[in-house]
Amino acid sequence: MLDAVLTILQVTLGILLVVVPLLVCIAYLTLAERKVIAAAHRRRGPNVVGPFGLLQPFADGLKLLTKEIVIPSRANRVVFVLAPVVTFTLSLAAWAVIPVSEQLVLANINVGVLYLFAISSLAIYGIIMAGWASNSKYPFLGALRSAAQMVSYEVSIGFVIVTVVLCAGSLNLTEIVQAQERIWYVVPLLPMAVVFFISALAETNRAPFDLPEDEAALVAGYATEYSSMLFVMFFLGEYASMILMSAMGTILFLGGWLPVPGTEVLPVPGIVWFALKTAFLLFVFLWVRATLPRYRYDQLMRIGWKVFLPLTLAWVVLTSAVLVAFDWLPEGV
Amino acid sequence: MTAPDLFFWLCAAVLMMSSVFVVSARSLVHAVFFLILAFLNAAGLFILLGAEFLGMMMLIVYVGAVAVLFLFVVMTLDTGQPGGTLRARLPAALAAGAILLLELAFVAFAGGPTEVPEPLPGGVSNTRALGRLIYTDYAALFELAGAILLVAMIGAIVLAHRYRPGVRRQDPVRQFVRQQGESIRLEDPAVGAGVSEQGR
Numbered sequence: 001m002l003d004a005v006l007t008i009l010q011v012t013l014g015i016l017l018v019v020v021p022l023l024v025c026i027a028y029l030t031l032a033e034r035k036v037i038a039a040a041h042r043r044r045g046p047n048v049v050g051p052f053g054l055l056q057p058f059a060d061g062l063k064l065l066t067k068e069i070v071i072p073s074r075a076n077r078v079v080f081v082l083a084p085v086v087t088f089t090l091s092l093a094a095w096a097v098i099p100v101s102e103q104l105v106l107a108n109i110n111v112g113v114l115y116l117f118a119i120s121s122l123a124i125y126g127i128i129m130a131g132w133a134s135n136s137k138y139p140f141l142g143a144l145r146s147a148a149q150m151v152s153y154e155v156s157i158g159f160v161i162v163t164v165v166l167c168a169g170s171l172n173l174t175e176i177v178q179a180q181e182r183i184w185y186v187v188p189l190l191p192m193a194v195v196f197f198i199s200a201l202a203e204t205n206r207a208p209f210d211l212p213e214d215e216a217a218l219v220a221g222y223a224t225e226y227s228s229m230l231f232v233m234f235f236l237g238e239y240a241s242m243i244l245m246s247a248m249g250t251i252l253f254l255g256g257w258l259p260v261p262g263t264e265v266l267p268v269p270g271i272v273w274f275a276l277k278t279a280f281l282l283f284v285f286l287w288v289r290a291t292l293p294r295y296r297y298d299q300l301m302r303i304g305w306k307v308f309l310p311l312t313l314a315w316v317v318l319t320s321a322v323l324v325a326f327d328w329l330p331e332g333v
Numbered sequence: 334m335t336a337p338d339l340f341f342w343l344c345a346a347v348l349m350m351s352s353v354f355v356v357s358a359r360s361l362v363h364a365v366f367f368l369i370l371a372f373l374n375a376a377g378l379f380i381l382l383g384a385e386f387l388g389m390m391m392l393i394v395y396v397g398a399v400a401v402l403f404l405f406v407v408m409t410l411d412t413g414q415p416g417g418t419l420r421a422r423l424p425a426a427l428a429a430g431a432i433l434l435l436e437l438a439f440v441a442f443a444g445g446p447t448e449v450p451e452p453l454p455g456g457v458s459n460t461r462a463l464g465r466l467i468y469t470d471y472a473a474l475f476e477l478a479g480a481i482l483l484v485a486m487i488g489a490i491v492l493a494h495r496y497r498p499g500v501r502r503q504d505p506v507r508q509f510v511r512q513q514g515e516s517i518r519l520e521d522p523a524v525g526a527g528v529s530e531q532g533r
Contacts (some may be wrong), residue, residue: 007336079366110458123395125369128401132362132408147401154397171460225440320471329452 014106018095023137026239027057033286040290053108067228072134075225079133084226084233087126091240094119098247099174101257101270111174113161116248120157120203126148127205127212130234134225142221145297146205146212152304153202159312163319164190164252169330177256179330184255192315193253195308197284200245202300204238207289211297246281250274254281278280341381348374361407365400370394423433 022091031053037047046053071077076153097112109115124147131143165171168179168190186193202209213221223234250256254277257270295303323329347370353368372395379388467475520528 004336004339109385111385111389111460114386114393118389118392118397121393124397124401128404128408129366140408144405149399150463151401299505302505 006126017108019092022240025243026236028198029239036286039292048265051055064232065230066078066135069228069230072136072225076133076135077249079129083126083133086129087123087237088233090119090123091237091244097173099177099256100274104221104271105174108174111171113165113171117158117161117200122152130222134315138218138224139188139222142212142218146222149202149209149300155197156195156304156308156312157199157203160192162316163192166319166323173251177251177258180241180255180258184253186253195312196249199308200249200290204241204245206242206285208292209300210294211300242282242285246331249281250277337381344374345379365404365407369396369400372400384459386463
Protein backbone atom coordinates (compact mmCIF):
# COMPACT_ATOMS: atom_id res chain seq x y z
CA MET A 1 0.00 0.00 0.00
CA LEU A 2 2.80 2.38 0.95
CA ASP A 3 4.47 1.52 -2.36
CA ALA A 4 1.38 2.47 -4.28
CA VAL A 5 1.06 5.79 -2.43
CA LEU A 6 4.74 6.58 -3.05
CA THR A 7 4.42 5.78 -6.77
CA ILE A 8 1.37 7.98 -7.07
CA LEU A 9 3.10 10.83 -5.20
CA GLN A 10 6.15 10.55 -7.47
CA VAL A 11 3.98 10.61 -10.60
CA THR A 12 2.04 13.60 -9.29
CA LEU A 13 5.27 15.51 -8.74
CA GLY A 14 6.39 14.68 -12.29
CA ILE A 15 3.07 15.86 -13.69
CA LEU A 16 3.36 19.16 -11.80
CA LEU A 17 6.86 19.65 -13.20
CA VAL A 18 5.41 19.41 -16.71
CA VAL A 19 2.13 21.25 -16.20
CA VAL A 20 3.29 24.34 -14.34
CA PRO A 21 5.89 25.45 -16.94
CA LEU A 22 3.32 24.62 -19.62
CA LEU A 23 0.75 26.93 -18.03
CA VAL A 24 3.31 29.73 -17.94
CA CYS A 25 4.05 29.07 -21.64
CA ILE A 26 0.33 29.26 -22.43
CA ALA A 27 0.03 32.57 -20.56
CA TYR A 28 2.92 34.04 -22.54
CA LEU A 29 1.65 32.56 -25.80
CA THR A 30 -1.48 34.71 -25.45
CA LEU A 31 0.75 37.75 -24.99
CA ALA A 32 2.97 36.69 -27.91
CA GLU A 33 -0.10 36.32 -30.09
CA ARG A 34 -1.24 39.86 -29.36
CA LYS A 35 2.28 41.22 -29.87
CA VAL A 36 2.81 39.35 -33.18
CA ILE A 37 -0.57 40.39 -34.57
CA ALA A 38 0.09 43.95 -33.39
CA ALA A 39 3.41 43.92 -35.22
CA ALA A 40 1.67 42.66 -38.37
CA HIS A 41 -0.79 45.55 -38.03
CA ARG A 42 2.01 48.01 -37.17
CA ARG A 43 0.58 48.62 -33.71
CA ARG A 44 2.34 48.28 -30.35
CA GLY A 45 0.13 45.69 -28.70
CA PRO A 46 -0.24 45.43 -24.92
CA ASN A 47 2.50 47.53 -23.27
CA VAL A 48 0.93 49.02 -20.16
CA VAL A 49 0.80 46.27 -17.52
CA GLY A 50 4.40 45.65 -16.44
CA PRO A 51 7.51 46.23 -18.58
CA PHE A 52 6.66 45.64 -22.29
CA GLY A 53 3.25 44.41 -21.12
CA LEU A 54 4.83 41.29 -19.66
CA LEU A 55 2.30 41.06 -16.82
CA GLN A 56 -0.68 41.41 -19.16
CA PRO A 57 -1.56 37.65 -19.23
CA PHE A 58 -1.84 37.55 -15.46
CA ALA A 59 -4.01 40.67 -15.39
CA ASP A 60 -6.27 39.10 -18.03
CA GLY A 61 -6.44 35.84 -16.09
CA LEU A 62 -7.36 37.59 -12.84
CA LYS A 63 -10.03 39.61 -14.62
CA LEU A 64 -11.62 36.51 -16.12
CA LEU A 65 -11.53 34.63 -12.84
CA THR A 66 -13.50 37.33 -11.04
CA LYS A 67 -16.33 37.23 -13.59
CA GLU A 68 -19.59 35.47 -12.87
CA ILE A 69 -20.15 31.94 -14.18
CA VAL A 70 -23.41 31.95 -16.11
CA ILE A 71 -25.05 28.61 -16.83
CA PRO A 72 -28.01 28.89 -19.22
CA SER A 73 -31.24 27.66 -17.59
CA ARG A 74 -32.07 25.19 -20.38
CA ALA A 75 -28.52 23.82 -20.51
CA ASN A 76 -27.56 20.34 -19.38
CA ARG A 77 -25.62 21.44 -16.30
CA VAL A 78 -23.35 18.44 -15.75
CA VAL A 79 -22.20 18.12 -19.37
CA PHE A 80 -21.98 21.92 -19.68
CA VAL A 81 -19.46 22.11 -16.83
CA LEU A 82 -17.69 18.91 -17.83
CA ALA A 83 -16.99 20.02 -21.43
CA PRO A 84 -14.30 22.68 -20.72
CA VAL A 85 -12.76 20.39 -18.08
CA VAL A 86 -12.42 17.62 -20.67
CA THR A 87 -10.87 19.99 -23.23
CA PHE A 88 -8.37 21.38 -20.76
CA THR A 89 -7.41 18.04 -19.21
CA LEU A 90 -6.85 16.37 -22.57
CA SER A 91 -4.67 19.20 -23.82
CA LEU A 92 -2.46 18.77 -20.74
CA ALA A 93 -2.52 14.95 -20.72
CA ALA A 94 -0.79 14.73 -24.09
CA TRP A 95 2.35 16.33 -22.64
CA ALA A 96 3.17 13.18 -20.66
CA VAL A 97 4.98 11.64 -23.64
CA ILE A 98 6.67 14.69 -25.20
CA PRO A 99 10.47 14.32 -24.91
CA VAL A 100 11.80 17.85 -24.46
CA SER A 101 15.38 16.60 -24.39
CA GLU A 102 17.23 13.28 -24.51
CA GLN A 103 16.44 12.44 -20.86
CA LEU A 104 13.63 14.82 -19.98
CA VAL A 105 10.37 13.00 -20.62
CA LEU A 106 7.65 12.07 -18.16
CA ALA A 107 6.66 8.75 -19.76
CA ASN A 108 8.91 7.28 -22.43
CA ILE A 109 6.35 4.81 -23.77
CA ASN A 110 6.74 2.57 -26.80
CA VAL A 111 3.67 3.86 -28.60
CA GLY A 112 4.20 7.58 -27.93
CA VAL A 113 3.06 8.70 -31.37
CA LEU A 114 -0.14 6.68 -31.11
CA TYR A 115 -0.78 8.15 -27.67
CA LEU A 116 -0.47 11.68 -29.05
CA PHE A 117 -2.72 10.79 -31.97
CA ALA A 118 -5.30 9.24 -29.63
CA ILE A 119 -5.34 12.23 -27.30
CA SER A 120 -5.71 14.69 -30.16
CA SER A 121 -8.61 12.66 -31.53
CA LEU A 122 -10.28 12.74 -28.12
CA ALA A 123 -10.10 16.53 -28.04
CA ILE A 124 -13.26 16.64 -30.17
CA TYR A 125 -15.36 15.55 -27.23
CA GLY A 126 -14.93 18.71 -25.19
CA ILE A 127 -16.25 20.75 -28.08
CA ILE A 128 -19.11 18.42 -29.02
CA MET A 129 -20.19 18.25 -25.38
CA ALA A 130 -20.10 22.04 -25.09
CA GLY A 131 -22.16 22.47 -28.24
CA TRP A 132 -24.76 19.95 -27.21
CA ALA A 133 -25.02 20.91 -23.53
CA SER A 134 -25.48 24.63 -24.27
CA ASN A 135 -28.84 23.75 -25.84
CA SER A 136 -28.63 26.66 -28.23
CA LYS A 137 -28.27 26.99 -32.00
CA TYR A 138 -24.91 28.67 -32.51
CA PRO A 139 -22.91 26.48 -30.13
CA PHE A 140 -24.46 23.38 -31.69
CA LEU A 141 -23.58 24.46 -35.23
CA GLY A 142 -20.06 25.35 -34.09
CA ALA A 143 -19.65 21.96 -32.44
CA LEU A 144 -20.82 20.10 -35.55
CA ARG A 145 -18.45 22.08 -37.74
CA SER A 146 -15.60 21.43 -35.36
CA ALA A 147 -16.26 17.71 -35.12
CA ALA A 148 -16.47 17.26 -38.89
CA GLN A 149 -13.32 19.33 -39.38
CA MET A 150 -11.27 17.49 -36.78
CA VAL A 151 -12.34 14.04 -38.00
CA SER A 152 -11.41 15.00 -41.58
CA TYR A 153 -7.98 16.38 -40.82
CA GLU A 154 -7.07 13.59 -38.44
CA VAL A 155 -7.03 11.26 -41.42
CA SER A 156 -4.27 13.15 -43.18
CA ILE A 157 -2.34 13.69 -39.93
CA GLY A 158 -2.51 9.93 -39.46
CA PHE A 159 -0.91 9.30 -42.85
CA VAL A 160 1.76 11.94 -42.21
CA ILE A 161 2.62 10.14 -38.98
CA VAL A 162 2.76 6.85 -40.88
CA THR A 163 5.39 8.22 -43.29
CA VAL A 164 7.52 9.49 -40.41
CA VAL A 165 7.18 6.18 -38.56
CA LEU A 166 8.18 4.33 -41.75
CA CYS A 167 11.39 6.34 -41.94
CA ALA A 168 12.18 6.13 -38.22
CA GLY A 169 11.15 2.50 -37.67
CA SER A 170 9.69 3.22 -34.25
CA LEU A 171 6.57 4.59 -32.58
CA ASN A 172 8.63 5.89 -29.67
CA LEU A 173 9.04 9.67 -29.83
CA THR A 174 12.58 9.63 -28.40
CA GLU A 175 13.67 7.11 -31.04
CA ILE A 176 11.99 9.13 -33.78
CA VAL A 177 14.10 12.14 -32.79
CA GLN A 178 17.27 10.02 -32.57
CA ALA A 179 16.58 8.66 -36.05
CA GLN A 180 16.85 12.24 -37.35
CA GLU A 181 20.47 12.65 -36.31
CA ARG A 182 21.63 12.28 -39.91
CA ILE A 183 18.96 14.49 -41.45
CA TRP A 184 15.83 16.20 -40.17
CA TYR A 185 12.73 14.71 -41.75
CA VAL A 186 11.60 18.13 -42.91
CA VAL A 187 14.12 17.82 -45.78
CA PRO A 188 13.14 14.47 -47.37
CA LEU A 189 9.49 14.75 -46.31
CA LEU A 190 8.90 18.45 -46.96
CA PRO A 191 5.43 18.03 -48.56
CA MET A 192 4.34 15.96 -45.58
CA ALA A 193 5.64 18.60 -43.17
CA VAL A 194 3.54 21.23 -44.96
CA VAL A 195 0.46 18.98 -44.91
CA PHE A 196 1.08 18.33 -41.21
CA PHE A 197 1.29 22.02 -40.40
CA ILE A 198 -1.89 22.91 -42.31
CA SER A 199 -3.73 19.98 -40.76
CA ALA A 200 -2.50 21.10 -37.35
CA LEU A 201 -4.09 24.50 -37.99
CA ALA A 202 -7.39 22.79 -38.78
CA GLU A 203 -7.07 20.34 -35.91
CA THR A 204 -6.61 23.11 -33.34
CA ASN A 205 -9.39 25.23 -34.89
CA ARG A 206 -7.00 28.07 -35.59
CA ALA A 207 -7.22 30.73 -38.28
CA PRO A 208 -7.66 30.38 -41.26
CA PHE A 209 -9.71 27.31 -40.28
CA ASP A 210 -11.38 28.76 -37.17
CA LEU A 211 -14.85 28.12 -38.57
CA PRO A 212 -16.13 26.49 -35.36
CA GLU A 213 -15.89 29.85 -33.62
CA ASP A 214 -16.51 31.99 -36.68
CA GLU A 215 -17.42 35.21 -34.85
CA ALA A 216 -19.14 36.76 -37.85
CA ALA A 217 -21.48 33.84 -38.55
CA LEU A 218 -21.72 31.86 -35.31
CA VAL A 219 -21.05 34.52 -32.63
CA ALA A 220 -18.36 32.43 -30.92
CA GLY A 221 -19.45 28.94 -31.92
CA TYR A 222 -19.25 26.35 -29.20
CA ALA A 223 -18.02 28.92 -26.66
CA THR A 224 -20.98 31.28 -27.07
CA GLU A 225 -22.69 30.40 -23.77
CA TYR A 226 -19.51 30.15 -21.71
CA SER A 227 -18.16 32.75 -19.34
CA SER A 228 -15.53 33.24 -16.63
CA MET A 229 -13.60 30.18 -15.43
CA LEU A 230 -15.28 27.76 -17.84
CA PHE A 231 -14.40 29.95 -20.82
CA VAL A 232 -10.84 30.30 -19.55
CA MET A 233 -10.49 26.52 -19.61
CA PHE A 234 -11.53 26.37 -23.28
CA PHE A 235 -9.17 29.21 -24.05
CA LEU A 236 -6.21 27.62 -22.25
CA GLY A 237 -7.03 24.27 -23.82
CA GLU A 238 -6.90 25.76 -27.30
CA TYR A 239 -3.52 27.37 -26.66
CA ALA A 240 -2.14 24.25 -24.99
CA SER A 241 -3.09 22.21 -28.04
CA MET A 242 -1.39 24.80 -30.28
CA ILE A 243 1.82 24.35 -28.29
CA LEU A 244 1.32 20.59 -28.39
CA MET A 245 0.93 20.55 -32.18
CA SER A 246 4.06 22.69 -32.55
CA ALA A 247 5.96 20.34 -30.26
CA MET A 248 4.71 17.40 -32.30
CA GLY A 249 5.87 19.09 -35.50
CA THR A 250 9.24 19.73 -33.88
CA ILE A 251 9.61 16.08 -32.92
CA LEU A 252 8.37 14.61 -36.18
CA PHE A 253 10.08 16.94 -38.64
CA LEU A 254 12.52 19.39 -37.02
CA GLY A 255 14.66 16.93 -35.09
CA GLY A 256 13.32 17.60 -31.58
CA TRP A 257 16.15 18.55 -29.21
CA LEU A 258 18.90 18.00 -31.81
CA PRO A 259 20.98 21.12 -32.54
CA VAL A 260 20.77 22.89 -35.88
CA PRO A 261 23.38 21.25 -38.19
CA GLY A 262 26.68 23.11 -37.97
CA THR A 263 26.16 24.38 -34.42
CA GLU A 264 26.93 21.13 -32.58
CA VAL A 265 29.97 22.69 -30.88
CA LEU A 266 27.92 25.33 -29.08
CA PRO A 267 27.15 24.37 -25.45
CA VAL A 268 23.39 24.78 -25.88
CA PRO A 269 21.27 22.26 -23.93
CA GLY A 270 18.79 20.18 -25.94
CA ILE A 271 15.76 21.61 -24.20
CA VAL A 272 16.66 25.09 -25.48
CA TRP A 273 16.79 23.85 -29.08
CA PHE A 274 13.46 22.13 -28.53
CA ALA A 275 11.91 25.30 -27.12
CA LEU A 276 13.32 27.44 -29.95
CA LYS A 277 11.96 25.14 -32.67
CA THR A 278 8.56 24.92 -30.99
CA ALA A 279 8.49 28.70 -30.59
CA PHE A 280 9.28 29.09 -34.29
CA LEU A 281 6.33 26.87 -35.27
CA LEU A 282 4.11 28.79 -32.84
CA PHE A 283 5.20 32.02 -34.45
CA VAL A 284 4.12 30.64 -37.82
CA PHE A 285 0.72 29.79 -36.28
CA LEU A 286 0.33 33.44 -35.23
CA TRP A 287 1.76 34.77 -38.47
CA VAL A 288 -0.78 32.76 -40.46
CA ARG A 289 -3.57 34.11 -38.28
CA ALA A 290 -2.49 37.69 -38.86
CA THR A 291 -2.13 37.17 -42.62
CA LEU A 292 -4.78 34.88 -44.10
CA PRO A 293 -8.54 35.34 -44.36
CA ARG A 294 -10.88 32.63 -43.10
CA TYR A 295 -11.69 29.71 -45.40
CA ARG A 296 -15.15 28.82 -46.60
CA TYR A 297 -16.38 25.59 -45.03
CA ASP A 298 -16.78 23.67 -48.29
CA GLN A 299 -13.25 24.69 -49.33
CA LEU A 300 -11.95 23.39 -46.00
CA MET A 301 -13.62 20.01 -46.53
CA ARG A 302 -12.44 19.86 -50.13
CA ILE A 303 -8.82 20.41 -49.16
CA GLY A 304 -9.05 17.81 -46.41
CA TRP A 305 -10.66 15.00 -48.38
CA LYS A 306 -9.85 15.68 -52.02
CA VAL A 307 -6.34 17.14 -51.81
CA PHE A 308 -4.60 16.10 -48.58
CA LEU A 309 -5.96 12.57 -48.34
CA PRO A 310 -4.87 11.42 -51.85
CA LEU A 311 -1.59 13.32 -51.53
CA THR A 312 -0.64 11.80 -48.19
CA LEU A 313 -1.78 8.34 -49.28
CA ALA A 314 0.38 8.57 -52.41
CA TRP A 315 3.29 9.80 -50.33
CA VAL A 316 3.00 6.84 -47.94
CA VAL A 317 3.25 4.48 -50.93
CA LEU A 318 6.11 6.48 -52.46
CA THR A 319 8.06 6.59 -49.18
CA SER A 320 7.74 2.87 -48.57
CA ALA A 321 8.67 2.14 -52.20
CA VAL A 322 11.80 4.30 -51.94
CA LEU A 323 12.76 2.77 -48.58
CA VAL A 324 12.43 -0.74 -49.96
CA ALA A 325 14.04 0.00 -53.34
CA PHE A 326 17.18 1.60 -51.89
CA ASP A 327 17.26 -0.74 -48.89
CA TRP A 328 17.00 2.22 -46.52
CA LEU A 329 14.52 0.55 -44.18
CA PRO A 330 15.43 1.28 -40.56
CA GLU A 331 17.17 -1.54 -38.73
CA GLY A 332 15.37 -4.00 -36.48
CA VAL A 333 12.15 -4.12 -38.47
CA MET B 334 -1.76 -3.72 -3.30
CA THR B 335 0.42 -2.02 -5.90
CA ALA B 336 -0.42 0.95 -8.07
CA PRO B 337 -1.28 -1.17 -11.18
CA ASP B 338 -3.68 -3.24 -9.05
CA LEU B 339 -5.32 -0.06 -7.85
CA PHE B 340 -5.76 1.17 -11.42
CA PHE B 341 -7.06 -2.23 -12.53
CA TRP B 342 -9.85 -2.15 -9.96
CA LEU B 343 -10.60 1.49 -10.75
CA CYS B 344 -10.84 0.85 -14.51
CA ALA B 345 -12.82 -2.36 -14.05
CA ALA B 346 -15.30 -0.78 -11.65
CA VAL B 347 -15.88 2.29 -13.84
CA LEU B 348 -16.16 0.04 -16.92
CA MET B 349 -18.87 -2.10 -15.33
CA MET B 350 -20.79 0.87 -13.98
CA SER B 351 -20.72 2.82 -17.21
CA SER B 352 -21.79 -0.28 -19.16
CA VAL B 353 -24.85 -0.50 -16.93
CA PHE B 354 -25.56 3.18 -17.48
CA VAL B 355 -25.28 2.75 -21.27
CA VAL B 356 -28.40 0.59 -21.24
CA SER B 357 -30.23 2.32 -18.41
CA ALA B 358 -29.65 6.00 -19.33
CA ARG B 359 -32.87 7.72 -20.37
CA SER B 360 -31.31 10.11 -22.87
CA LEU B 361 -29.63 8.59 -25.92
CA VAL B 362 -26.85 11.18 -25.82
CA HIS B 363 -26.06 10.28 -22.22
CA ALA B 364 -25.97 6.62 -23.22
CA VAL B 365 -23.36 7.40 -25.88
CA PHE B 366 -21.31 9.39 -23.35
CA PHE B 367 -21.32 6.38 -21.00
CA LEU B 368 -20.37 4.15 -23.92
CA ILE B 369 -17.35 6.39 -24.52
CA LEU B 370 -16.44 6.17 -20.83
CA ALA B 371 -16.66 2.37 -21.08
CA PHE B 372 -14.36 2.39 -24.15
CA LEU B 373 -11.85 4.59 -22.31
CA ASN B 374 -11.71 2.21 -19.37
CA ALA B 375 -11.42 -0.82 -21.64
CA ALA B 376 -8.41 0.89 -23.26
CA GLY B 377 -7.01 1.45 -19.77
CA LEU B 378 -7.38 -2.27 -19.01
CA PHE B 379 -5.59 -3.20 -22.25
CA ILE B 380 -2.69 -0.92 -21.33
CA LEU B 381 -2.49 -2.39 -17.81
CA LEU B 382 -2.31 -5.87 -19.38
CA GLY B 383 0.71 -4.77 -21.41
CA ALA B 384 -1.20 -4.62 -24.70
CA GLU B 385 -0.38 -0.96 -25.30
CA PHE B 386 -0.93 -1.09 -29.07
CA LEU B 387 -4.43 -2.52 -28.69
CA GLY B 388 -5.23 0.04 -26.01
CA MET B 389 -4.20 2.94 -28.24
CA MET B 390 -6.08 1.47 -31.21
CA MET B 391 -9.15 1.21 -29.00
CA LEU B 392 -8.81 4.92 -28.22
CA ILE B 393 -8.12 6.02 -31.80
CA VAL B 394 -10.65 3.83 -33.62
CA TYR B 395 -13.52 3.40 -31.18
CA VAL B 396 -13.39 6.57 -29.11
CA GLY B 397 -11.83 8.91 -31.66
CA ALA B 398 -13.81 7.88 -34.72
CA VAL B 399 -16.68 5.44 -34.20
CA ALA B 400 -18.14 7.06 -31.10
CA VAL B 401 -17.84 10.55 -32.62
CA LEU B 402 -19.99 9.49 -35.57
CA PHE B 403 -22.40 7.80 -33.17
CA LEU B 404 -22.69 10.98 -31.16
CA PHE B 405 -23.14 12.97 -34.37
CA VAL B 406 -26.08 10.85 -35.48
CA VAL B 407 -27.73 10.73 -32.07
CA MET B 408 -27.40 14.48 -31.53
CA THR B 409 -28.68 15.52 -34.94
CA LEU B 410 -31.55 13.03 -34.94
CA ASP B 411 -32.78 14.28 -31.58
CA THR B 412 -35.02 11.22 -31.10
CA GLY B 413 -35.48 11.82 -27.39
CA GLN B 414 -36.95 8.63 -25.94
CA PRO B 415 -36.48 5.41 -27.87
CA GLY B 416 -39.85 3.91 -28.82
CA GLY B 417 -41.46 1.06 -26.90
CA THR B 418 -41.48 0.39 -23.18
CA LEU B 419 -39.00 -1.69 -21.26
CA ARG B 420 -41.64 -4.35 -20.60
CA ALA B 421 -42.24 -4.90 -24.32
CA ARG B 422 -38.54 -5.25 -25.01
CA LEU B 423 -37.69 -7.38 -22.02
CA PRO B 424 -38.00 -10.87 -23.64
CA ALA B 425 -35.72 -10.00 -26.57
CA ALA B 426 -33.22 -8.27 -24.26
CA LEU B 427 -33.17 -11.23 -21.88
CA ALA B 428 -32.65 -13.67 -24.74
CA ALA B 429 -29.72 -11.66 -26.13
CA GLY B 430 -28.22 -11.32 -22.66
CA ALA B 431 -28.58 -15.05 -21.98
CA ILE B 432 -26.86 -15.98 -25.24
CA LEU B 433 -23.96 -13.64 -24.48
CA LEU B 434 -23.69 -15.01 -20.93
CA LEU B 435 -23.62 -18.58 -22.25
CA GLU B 436 -20.89 -17.70 -24.72
CA LEU B 437 -18.81 -16.03 -22.03
CA ALA B 438 -19.29 -18.98 -19.70
CA PHE B 439 -18.27 -21.33 -22.52
CA VAL B 440 -15.09 -19.36 -23.15
CA ALA B 441 -14.30 -19.16 -19.45
CA PHE B 442 -14.90 -22.79 -18.50
CA ALA B 443 -14.77 -25.00 -21.57
CA GLY B 444 -13.14 -23.70 -24.75
CA GLY B 445 -10.48 -21.18 -25.50
CA PRO B 446 -6.81 -21.19 -24.49
CA THR B 447 -6.44 -22.03 -20.83
CA GLU B 448 -3.09 -20.27 -20.58
CA VAL B 449 -2.75 -16.63 -21.45
CA PRO B 450 0.09 -16.33 -24.00
CA GLU B 451 3.04 -14.18 -23.03
CA PRO B 452 2.53 -10.66 -24.34
CA LEU B 453 6.14 -10.15 -25.39
CA PRO B 454 7.61 -13.08 -27.34
CA GLY B 455 11.37 -12.87 -27.78
CA GLY B 456 11.79 -9.54 -26.04
CA VAL B 457 10.53 -7.39 -28.94
CA SER B 458 8.03 -4.66 -28.23
CA ASN B 459 4.40 -5.58 -28.54
CA THR B 460 3.71 -3.38 -31.55
CA ARG B 461 6.61 -4.92 -33.45
CA ALA B 462 5.53 -8.46 -32.55
CA LEU B 463 1.99 -7.70 -33.67
CA GLY B 464 3.22 -6.22 -36.95
CA ARG B 465 5.38 -9.27 -37.70
CA LEU B 466 2.48 -11.63 -37.06
CA ILE B 467 -0.10 -9.65 -39.03
CA TYR B 468 2.07 -9.10 -42.09
CA THR B 469 3.59 -12.60 -42.25
CA ASP B 470 1.57 -15.47 -40.80
CA TYR B 471 -1.80 -13.81 -40.99
CA ALA B 472 -1.28 -11.59 -44.05
CA ALA B 473 -4.11 -13.27 -45.99
CA LEU B 474 -6.59 -12.87 -43.13
CA PHE B 475 -5.50 -9.29 -42.62
CA GLU B 476 -6.06 -8.46 -46.30
CA LEU B 477 -9.41 -10.24 -46.18
CA ALA B 478 -10.51 -8.12 -43.21
CA GLY B 479 -9.50 -5.02 -45.16
CA ALA B 480 -11.49 -6.20 -48.18
CA ILE B 481 -14.57 -6.78 -46.01
CA LEU B 482 -14.31 -3.25 -44.64
CA LEU B 483 -13.93 -1.91 -48.18
CA VAL B 484 -17.07 -3.76 -49.29
CA ALA B 485 -18.97 -2.36 -46.31
CA MET B 486 -17.79 1.14 -47.18
CA ILE B 487 -18.75 0.84 -50.84
CA GLY B 488 -22.11 -0.61 -49.79
CA ALA B 489 -22.81 2.35 -47.51
CA ILE B 490 -21.89 4.81 -50.26
CA VAL B 491 -24.06 3.02 -52.84
CA LEU B 492 -27.01 3.01 -50.44
CA ALA B 493 -26.71 6.63 -49.39
CA HIS B 494 -25.58 8.26 -52.60
CA ARG B 495 -28.20 9.49 -55.01
CA TYR B 496 -27.85 11.74 -57.97
CA ARG B 497 -29.90 14.87 -57.55
CA PRO B 498 -30.43 16.93 -60.69
CA GLY B 499 -30.64 20.69 -60.49
CA VAL B 500 -28.24 21.08 -57.55
CA ARG B 501 -25.84 23.98 -57.94
CA ARG B 502 -22.30 22.78 -57.41
CA GLN B 503 -19.02 24.58 -56.90
CA ASP B 504 -16.35 23.71 -59.42
CA PRO B 505 -13.03 24.88 -57.92
CA VAL B 506 -11.15 24.57 -61.21
CA ARG B 507 -13.62 26.87 -62.95
CA GLN B 508 -13.41 29.28 -60.02
CA PHE B 509 -9.63 29.39 -60.28
CA VAL B 510 -9.43 29.95 -64.05
CA ARG B 511 -12.12 32.64 -64.08
CA GLN B 512 -10.82 36.01 -65.22
CA GLN B 513 -12.05 39.45 -64.32
CA GLY B 514 -13.48 40.00 -67.81
CA GLU B 515 -15.79 37.01 -67.52
CA SER B 516 -17.15 37.87 -64.12
CA ILE B 517 -18.23 41.47 -64.61
CA ARG B 518 -20.58 42.58 -67.35
CA LEU B 519 -21.65 46.19 -67.74
CA GLU B 520 -25.17 46.66 -69.08
CA ASP B 521 -26.96 49.77 -70.17
CA PRO B 522 -30.61 48.71 -70.26
CA ALA B 523 -33.28 50.78 -71.89
CA VAL B 524 -35.87 52.27 -69.54
CA GLY B 525 -38.44 49.62 -68.63
CA ALA B 526 -36.66 46.87 -70.61
CA GLY B 527 -34.62 45.28 -67.81
CA VAL B 528 -31.74 42.85 -68.28
CA SER B 529 -32.18 39.20 -69.19
CA GLU B 530 -29.71 36.41 -68.47
CA GLN B 531 -29.13 35.71 -72.15
CA GLY B 532 -29.21 39.28 -73.42
CA ARG B 533 -25.60 39.92 -74.15
